[in-house]
Amino acid sequence: MKELAKWINNFSDQKIVVLGDLVVGKYIYGTTRRISREAPVLIVRETNRDLRLGGAGNVVANIRSLGGRPVPVGLVGADDSGNLLLEALASRGIDAESVLIDPARFTTTKTRVLAGGRNTVRQQMLRLDKLNDGAVGANIRKSLIERLKRSLEDAQALVVSDYGEGVLEDEIFDEVLRIIKEAKVPVFADARWGIERFEGAEALIPNEPELSTASGQDLNRMRGLEKAGRWLLERSKAKSVLVKRGNSGMALFIPDAETKQVPVFGLSEVADVTGAGDTVLASFSLARTAGASPEEAMQIANVAGGIKVTKSGTAVVEAAELKRALKQAN
Numbered sequence: 454m455k456e457l458a459k460w461i462n463n464f465s466d467q468k469i470v471v472l473g474d475l476v477v478g479k480y481i482y483g484t485t486r487r488i489s490r491e492a493p494v495l496i497v498r499e500t501n502r503d504l505r506l507g508g509a510g511n512v513v514a515n516i517r518s519l520g521g522r523p524v525p526v527g528l529v530g531a532d533d534s535g536n537l538l539l540e541a542l543a544s545r546g547i548d549a550e551s552v553l554i555d556p557a558r559f560t561t562t563k564t565r566v567l568a569g570g571r572n573t574v575r576q577q578m579l580r581l582d583k584l585n586d587g588a589v590g591a592n593i594r595k596s597l598i599e600r601l602k603r604s605l606e607d608a609q610a611l612v613v614s615d616y617g618e619g620v621l622e623d624e625i626f627d628e629v630l631r632i633i634k635e636a637k638v639p640v641f642a643d644a645r646w647g648i649e650r651f652e653g654a655e656a657l658i659p660n661e662p663e664l665s666t667a668s669g670q671d672l673n674r675m676r677g678l679e680k681a682g683r684w685l686l687e688r689s690k691a692k693s694v695l696v697k698r699g700n701s702g703m704a705l706f707i708p709d710a711e712t713k714q715v716p717v718f719g720l721s722e723v724a725d726v727t728g729a730g731d732t733v734l735a736s737f738s739l740a741r742t743a744g745a746s747p748e749e750a751m752q753i754a755n756v757a758g759g760i761k762v763t764k765s766g767t768a769v770v771e772a773a774e775l776k777r778a779l780k781q782a783n
């Protein structure tokens with residue numbers, strides 16, 4: 454895969470608008486020594502905390518670390534988590550002008566507690582989610598659409614990361630599709646639900662459970678994956694479908710072409726799969742806008758995802774380490 458490393462050099466020329474649900478990931482680390490006398494639970498002695506960008510924010514962070522120029526479009530609440538998210542974007546040199554502060558909402562936050570013995574690897578014990586399920590107000594919707602339209606004026610692509618937290622709710626979605634068609638930019642979409650709605654996308658990038666839900670196919674059965682992938686291609690009229698298959702690798706579907714599959718990269722070194730899908734979405738989109746073919750982009754994204762899972766929590770992959778891994782891979 455040495456020849457694929459050349460595409461990394463073109464990542465820096467790509468302005469990528471990222472529309473989706475911005476999430477704050479809070480990580481609490483500690484050690485466990487005994488069970489509580491009050492209840493049958495482990496007591497965790499906190500040692501430190503960390504904050505990471507999650508959801509669409511993690512896609513943005515990965516595009517930036519890979520050399521691209523991401524422009525996030527989304528919502529945060531008027532709260533401490535929202536301020537921390539905006540600070541995290543600014544610290545990476547990311548322009549957050551198109552991120553709206555909605556005083557009627559809170560910032561989606563996922564808090565993970567990781568603990569272990571003094572000399573052991575920290576394991577995730579608990580996750581607390583603070584999720585938005587309310588509708589976005591009319592004024593905020595209008596402002597969000599305006600920011601998206603303005604951001605797309607000179608963009609090379611639009612990446613959509615829909616975690617179902619309101620940014621792409623039904624009242625917004627139709628208007629988003631209209632703007633995309635007017636802007637005539639390639640769209641790369643990953644959505645927790647309803648991924649088939651992104652008609653005419655450059656690529657749809659679901660994982661297996663999302664594809665199974667959308668298609669109604671049991672992907673554990675013979676030819677289930679093939680039927681589901683071809684169904685999504687036909688239903689959405691997308692130019693390609695890249696299916697993230699976890700430890701089974703990836704599968705690429707293109708109209709009038711045989712399905713291409715790659716085995717997972719670096720499985721023996723898995724530490725944490727959290728956020729790997731965001732890394733795949735970012736790297737595949739960048740590779741395609743940089744000029745790589747869909748199959749080449751799949752191979753690049755597969756390596757990027759393999760690098761990410763060696764890192765704890767939502768984490769980024771740097772352009773230099775991706776290039777090095779591609780040159781060293783067989």
